[in-house]
Amino acid sequence: MAKITLNAVSKSYDKRAVLQNLTLTVDHGECFTLLGPSGCGKTVLLRLIAGFETPDAGVIHIGDDMVAKAGEASIPPDRRDLGVVFQDYAVWPHMSVFQNVSYPLKLAKAPPAELEEKTRKAIALVNMQGLEERLPSELSGGQQQRVALARALVAQPSIMLLDEPLSNLDANLREEMRFEIKELQHKLDITVFYVTHDQEIALAISDRMAIMDKKGKIRQIGTPVEIYEKPADLFVFNFVGVANFITVNKQGNTLYAGTGAQAIPWEMPEDIASAAMNWIAGCRPSDVIIARPASVDKSADKGADKYLRGVIKRASFLGAMMDYLVEIDGAHLRTALETHYAISNDLLFKEGDECAITFHNLHWFDAAHMSEITE
Amino acid sequence: MSPTSPTSSAIKKDSGFGAAQIILTLSIGILVVVVAVPVLLIFLNAFWDNNNDFNLAAVVKVLSEPDTYQALLNSIIIACGTTLGSTAVGTFFAWLVTRTDLPYKKFMKGMFLVPFMLPSFIGALAWKMLLSPRAGYINRFFMDTLGFDNPIFNIYSYAGIVMVEIMYLFPFVFIQVCGALEHMDPTLEESARISGAGLGTITRKITIPLVLPSILSGALLIMLYSMAHFGTVAVLGIENGIFNIPTLIYEKIHQSAGSFESIRTGTVLASVLVITAAFIIWMQNKILGKGRYQIIAGKSFRPMELKLRGLRIPLLIFCLAYIGFTIVLPTAVIFLVGALPTYGLPFTLENLSLENYKFILFDFKVTRDAIFNSVTLGLAAALITMFAGVMISYVIVKMKVRGKGILEFLGMLPFSVPGSVIALGVILAWSGKFGINLYNTVWIILVAYIARYMAFSLKANSAALEQVHDSLVEAARACGATMWQALRDIVLPLVRPGMLAAFFLIFLPSLRELTVSIMLYAPTTRTIGVAIYTLNEDGETVRSAAMAGVALILIIVGQTLINRFTAKHKR
Numbered sequence: 001m002a003k004i005t006l007n008a009v010s011k012s013y014d015k016r017a018v019l020q021n022l023t024l025t026v027d028h029g030e031c032f033t034l035l036g037p038s039g040c041g042k043t044v045l046l047r048l049i050a051g052f053e054t055p056d057a058g059v060i061h062i063g064d065d066m067v068a069k070a071g072e073a074s075i076p077p078d079r080r081d082l083g084v085v086f087q088d089y090a091v092w093p094h095m096s097v098f099q100n101v102s103y104p105l106k107l108a109k110a111p112p113a114e115l116e117e118k119t120r121k122a123i124a125l126v127n128m129q130g131l132e133e134r135l136p137s138e139l140s141g142g143q144q145q146r147v148a149l150a151r152a153l154v155a156q157p158s159i160m161l162l163d164e165p166l167s168n169l170d171a172n173l174r175e176e177m178r179f180e181i182k183e184l185q186h187k188l189d190i191t192v193f194y195v196t197h198d199q200e201i202a203l204a205i206s207d208r209m210a211i212m213d214k215k216g217k218i219r220q221i222g223t224p225v226e227i228y229e230k231p232a233d234l235f236v237f238n239f240v241g242v243a244n245f246i247t248v249n250k251q252g253n254t255l256y257a258g259t260g261a262q263a264i265p266w267e268m269p270e271d272i273a274s275a276a277m278n279w280i281a282g283c284r285p286s287d288v289i290i291a292r293p294a295s296v297d298k299s300a301d302k303g304a305d306k307y308l309r310g311v312i313k314r315a316s317f318l319g320a321m322m323d324y325l326v327e328i329d330g331a332h333l334r335t336a337l338e339t340h341y342a343i344s345n346d347l348l349f350k351e352g353d354e355c356a357i358t359f360h361n362l363h364w365f366d367a368a369h370m371s372e373i374t375e
Numbered sequence: 376m377s378p379t380s381p382t383s384s385a386i387k388k389d390s391g392f393g394a395a396q397i398i399l400t401l402s403i404g405i406l407v408v409v410v411a412v413p414v415l416l417i418f419l420n421a422f423w424d425n426n427n428d429f430n431l432a433a434v435v436k437v438l439s440e441p442d443t444y445q446a447l448l449n450s451i452i453i454a455c456g457t458t459l460g461s462t463a464v465g466t467f468f469a470w471l472v473t474r475t476d477l478p479y480k481k482f483m484k485g486m487f488l489v490p491f492m493l494p495s496f497i498g499a500l501a502w503k504m505l506l507s508p509r510a511g512y513i514n515r516f517f518m519d520t521l522g523f524d525n526p527i528f529n530i531y532s533y534a535g536i537v538m539v540e541i542m543y544l545f546p547f548v549f550i551q552v553c554g555a556l557e558h559m560d561p562t563l564e565e566s567a568r569i570s571g572a573g574l575g576t577i578t579r580k581i582t583i584p585l586v587l588p589s590i591l592s593g594a595l596l597i598m599l600y601s602m603a604h605f606g607t608v609a610v611l612g613i614e615n616g617i618f619n620i621p622t623l624i625y626e627k628i629h630q631s632a633g634s635f636e637s638i639r640t641g642t643v644l645a646s647v648l649v650i651t652a653a654f655i656i657w658m659q660n661k662i663l664g665k666g667r668y669q670i671i672a673g674k675s676f677r678p679m680e681l682k683l684r685g686l687r688i689p690l691l692i693f694c695l696a697y698i699g700f701t702i703v704l705p706t707a708v709i710f711l712v713g714a715l716p717t718y719g720l721p722f723t724l725e726n727l728s729l730e731n732y733k734f735i736l737f738d739f740k741v742t743r744d745a746i747f748n749s750v751t752l753g754l755a756a757a758l759i760t761m762f763a764g765v766m767i768s769y770v771i772v773k774m775k776v777r778g779k780g781i782l783e784f785l786g787m788l789p790f791s792v793p794g795s796v797i798a799l800g801v802i803l804a805w806s807g808k809f810g811i812n813l814y815n816t817v818w819i820i821l822v823a824y825i826a827r828y829m830a831f832s833l834k835a836n837s838a839a840l841e842q843v844h845d846s847l848v849e850a851a852r853a854c855g856a857t858m859w860q861a862l863r864d865i866v867l868p869l870v871r872p873g874m875l876a877a878f879f880l881i882f883l884p885s886l887r888e889l890t891v892s893i894m895l896y897a898p899t900t901r902t903i904g905v906a907i908y909t910l911n912e913d914g915e916t917v918r919s920a921a922m923a924g925v926a927l928i929l930i931i932v933g934q935t936l937i938n939r940f941t942a943k944h945k946r
Contacts, residue, residue, distance in 0.1 A: 052849050077852040084853035090846035094868045103864070104854035151854065161853075 002063055002081075002158035002191040003028045004049055009058030010070075011044055018044050019216045022058070027208075031185050031192040035202040036212030037239070042195045043087070044216075046161050049193060050084055051077035062159065078107075083152030085165040089144045091136045097123065097147050098132040104155040122154040125184065141168040146177070153184065160185075162194045166201065178205055199240045203228065211236045213372070234365040237282050238373045244288070244333040245370070246281040255279055257308050260329025265306045269364040278367035287361040288335035290324065290347060296356040307356035312349045324349060326357060333357070395776045402767040403778075406785040409826045413800025414649060414792055420803060421642035425635075437643045446623040447647065449533075453608065453619055454601040456537035457544060462594045464541060465548025466586075471690065473556040475681045478691050486698045487549050492934050493706070494887040495543035496606025496904070497923045500911060501705030502539050503610060504712050504920070506530035510719055512708070531615040539607050542701040544600060548593035555589035556582075574681065591662050599655045603648055603793030605890040606904075610911065620644045621795035625894055628799065638803075645796040652791040706927065713921030731921035742922055744899060745906035748817060752902065753885035756824035761877045763825070764832025765840075765870060771833075772840040789830035794890035797826045801895065815897035823891045828884070832877040839873020840866075879937045886933070887926055903929075 004026040011019045018041040026032040034042050047053045048060060051067060051074060060068040062081075068074035077084075083104075091100055102119040110118065123129060126146040136144055145168060152160055162181070166174045182205055185192045196202055202209050203224040210221045213235055220232035231237035246264070248255040253272050254263050264281055272279075296307045310328035317323075322342045324335050335357075342348050349355055424430040437443055468487050472480045490498075505513045506528050514526035529535060563585065567577045605621040612618060618626060624644050627637040683690060712718060714727040735742035770779065771786055792800075801823040805813040813819035843866055851861035889904030896905045903926050910919035 050849075050853060052852070076857075077849070078855045078857055082853050084850065086846045086850060088844065088846055090844065090850035092847060092850070092865055092869075103851070103856075107855040107860065148850075151850075155855065 003061075004159065004191065004193065005059075005061040006045075006048070007059045007061075009048065009055045009060060011041075011048060011053060011056050017216070019048075022216070022218065024210065024218065024221070026191060026193055028191055029185075029189050030207040031182065031194060031205055033194040033196060033202040033206040033209040034212060035196060035199060035209055035239070037214055038197055040212050040214050041216035042197075042212060043163055045212075046163050046193065046195050049159075050082055050161050051075060051080050081157050081159065083155070083157040083160045085145070085148045085152045085160070085162045087164045087167060089136075089141075089148045089168075091139075091144045091147050091151075093136050096133050096135055097128060097139070100136070100147050101150045101154050104151065108155060118154055122150040125153065126150045126180070142170065142173050145169060149177070149181075153188070156188060156190075158190055160190055160192045162192065164196050164198075165194075167196075167198075174201070181205065203240065211239055229361075231363065234280075234282065234369040235372055237363060237365065242285055242334075244283050244285060244335075246283070246328070246331045246333055247367075248279055248281055248331070250279065255281070256329075257281075258327075258329030258331035262308045262329060264362070265308065265358050266362040280365050280367040280370065282363045282365055283333070283359055283361060285323075285334050285336045287359050288326075288333060289358045289360060290326070290335050290337065290349075291356045291358075292346060293354050293356045307358050310355055310357050312351055312353045312355055315349055315351050322348070324355075326355060328357065395774055398766065399770055399774070399776050399778060399782065402763075402770045403782050403785060405763050406767065406782070406788065406829070409822065410788045410792060410797075410829065411785055413797060413804045413826065414788065416803040416808075417642045417645045417649070417796060417800045420638060421646040433639075434643055434646075437640050438647075440640075442618070443623065443640055443644060446618045446620055446644065449608075449612075449617055450602050450619040452533060453536055453540065454598050456533065457540040457601040458594050458598045460537060460541040461545040461597045462548050462590060465545040465593060466552050466590055468545075468694070469549050469552035469556060471694070473553055475683050475690075476687065477683060477694070478687065483694055483698075484553065486702065488546055489702050490543045491546045492883075492930055493543060493702070494606065494889070494904070494926070494930070495540065495604070496610055496889050496908065497709065497887070497927065498543050498705050499539050499607040499610035500907070500919065500923055501708045502530050502535070504708050504718070504916070505705070506535065531611055531617075533617065536607055536611050536617065539611065540601055540604065543607075544597045547596045547600070548590060551589040551593035551596075552586055555586045559585055588662050592659050595655050595659045595662070599652055599793075602651055602655075603795065603890075605795055605893070606908075609889075609893075609908070620648055621793070621890065624795050624799060628802070628894055641799050642803075645799050648793050648796050649791065652793055656787075656791050709920050709927065710924045712917055713924040715917050718916035718920075731917050732925065735918055735922050735925065739918070741901060742906050742910075742918075745901040745903050745922075746925070748820075748900060749886050749888075749903040752817065752821055752824060753882045755821055756828060756885050757878045757882040759821075760825050760828050760832045760881050761836075761874050764829060764877055765836045765874055768833055768836035768840050769866075772837050773843075773845070786833055789826065789833065792826070794827050794888075795894065797823050798891045798894035801826065801891075815900070817900045820892055820895045820900060820902070823895055824881075824885055824888065827888075827891055828881040831880040831884075835873045835877040835880060836870065839870045839876075843869045876941070879933075883930060883933050883937070886929055 004024075006022060006024045009019060009022045010017065022045070024045075034045060036042050044053065048055055048068070049062075054068055054074050055070050057070045059066060059070075065075065067080055092103075095103070098119060101122050102115055105115045105118055120129075120132075123132060126149050128143065128146055128150065131139070131143065136147070139147065145165060149165060152162075165181075166177050169177060178201060181192065181194075184190075194202075194205060206224050208221060208223055209227060211219045211227065213219050220227060220236045222230075227236060227240055231240065237243055246257055248257060248264060249259055250256075250272075251261075253268065255268060255272070256263050266281070269275070269279060291307065293307075293309060308328050310326040312324055313327045313332070314325040315322065317339070318336075320339055321336045322339055326333055326335065337347060422429055422431070422434060424433055438447065468483075471477050472484045472487070477483065503511070505511050506526075508514060508526040508529045508531065511526070511530065514528065517523040517527045518525075530539075559582075564577050564581055567581045572580065602619075603621055604619070605625065608617065608619045608622045609625065612622060613626075624641045627641045627644075630637075711722050711727070713731050714729065715722070716726065716728070716730065720726045736746075737743070767782065767786060770776070771783055801819055802814065805811060805819050805822060807814070813822065847865055847869070848861050851865045852858070856864065887904055888902060889908060892902040892905045893908060896902065901909070903922070907919050907922045907926065910916075910922060
């Protein structure tokens, strides 16, 4: 059972607190992604689990074993049954691909036949057959990363720690490797702890994920769908996916778009009457519905008041998609719709055209938190 | 996200508190015993008098004595002349081989680096044979054959000393400026050209300012070297009473058999050298730190080349003449004089024989011992310094232990302590003062060599260790390797080239070492350098030349082997 548990863990460098009182559980056999902006302490967390760092406070368990506790001698990395892939690959330049990959088995004193077989298998797993005798200097960045992956896998550790392992691959290979990691996780029934700042990968690969902010605090833990559809706060909303923010003004218990007098056509926040704060509306470009004002006026059932009136400020044709920037009484938002849909529904706007806007989905946030994401 | 995140790495953890502290203590211990104590003793002897009082007046008094004052002045005159000359020569040739269409540039570049290998005191010997006022072959040719009344050039002069030093030191500037010119991004110059600047303007406004830090840093290196340089001044200056700081230290210690007053003078002069050296190194770091690497990219470009047109052939002839005059001629003279029965005879076929070479290699105990001593001392010093250097660099570059700051400071020390200072300090430290008397034994030379060459080892090894990223070790740990297994399987193989480089960087120069050995040798502990020097002093010019010839062959063979070896490893 390779369940990873961190309990009230803190770590600081030179009095700068990187992680404070952090508690996190990664279940056995799941692919858990830690997603956060650069410099937020994700790697530190991974290094704590690996045993390259010791916590200043708190306890870390792997399975039933306590591997680290502040102030006590910790179990060294070589006895934690890990596979680690580093951001900079850390492929040993003086060893061939085969030697690199077989090293963990050599240390484990595997019999030669078994060593040979397992190494070949791991190399095959990452599609590196035929390159066994190459030196790392003769490999591309992506190939080196695959060697690092094979090396981390070969001894079949119960936990894989991956630190941006796909960062240096080109888009196609990244996608391919993403699926491979996922497949390996299922095939070998291992726990994967994946650190990245790339939300796209995180959404695609994770069983569960955690969003960490710049101060090393975890904002939300959940499945990718939960994180995307029900963001806990403005930071999470902004960090995962493309975000539109619509400034509003409050008159009584109603919020109006921009500085104008058009009420936002969405259910008002529950505590609008009691909470004394400034609100802001957030939505994904794909949650925006755009229409011709004339067609909206005609459709009697929906009612014109369900729509906001705006002006197209910029229209960009991106091939498969049309991308519009819309202004509504001083508030701006972006929307994207498929080109063929736009054509067939007469939604090819020009700059300066009037348009009508409503939403599939919309979130209310405290505007005071905007400073967190804009700095 | 910083993957190399601050502080501790896997290395710290499991070497454990104890092991890390032991290694640190050992490293500090080595540097303290080998370098810090000798230097400290020099300062103590210089600034504190017999009553253990800090006495600055006495220091001033020593410095204002006519001969010490003159030596200081001479050091400065010679160093300035050498620096200016070498900088001009080095920069000019560097520009010629990187930025013009001069023919055979590659060959020229190689040849201009040859003086690096040649010991300058052997060069000085050669020039003495060519240009000494009475007996020098060139002067004699002009007087005897062409009927001149006076010698055309007296090598026993400031001009002579500076000329010889320039010939052997200019590569320091040459190599730095070549590097800068080769690695300078040509778009910087191209954009100036597009903006309508002429070549003259580009050179003046773009190229020179960009290369200036390299020129200055090379010039400072030469200044440092020349201030502390013993060989050339010893061979050419003493005849006419020209002493610089190192030769005066030697004179004081050697001639007056170590009286208190002479040691006093020696330590004061040595202190001046150390302080000057530290200042020069500080300046150099400042200049180099000021953004040289921002304008010079790491990879080589194909730079703009100036068409020399009509000057192409004359400049080629000039370069060849320079190489012939400064490298081929002196080397040839050494071998030829070494083949004569008596110095001064013409180089006719009947006069030339291998008798001297046979004699010094097989029959003469002094020279045979010297060769044996130099080779064994060199091997021992290179091995010890290599291992000590790799350990100390490891602590400095890789380990995160408390008290590392002390080691970093101590590690800087070997770089700023010139040879004659080390020799004097070693005498102070190992002449029984602390219960161990190594004076007049081969061991004191070994200790001094270790101190002298520690800087080379630290440089080569820390450069190699810096290439070994922490994550390589961590990856091994994550694969299940213990700290020692990771060191054995990952760190050691990767650092081995650096260690080998350190070994050769120490072994070869120690074969021709003079400055330190001359102050420490006893009748049975001569080194090759000492043997050449003393034979020459004793008027045994032909044997001295033969010995120098043997040394040159040793050096050239050694260097060729190393070049072969490193070329193979670079592939």
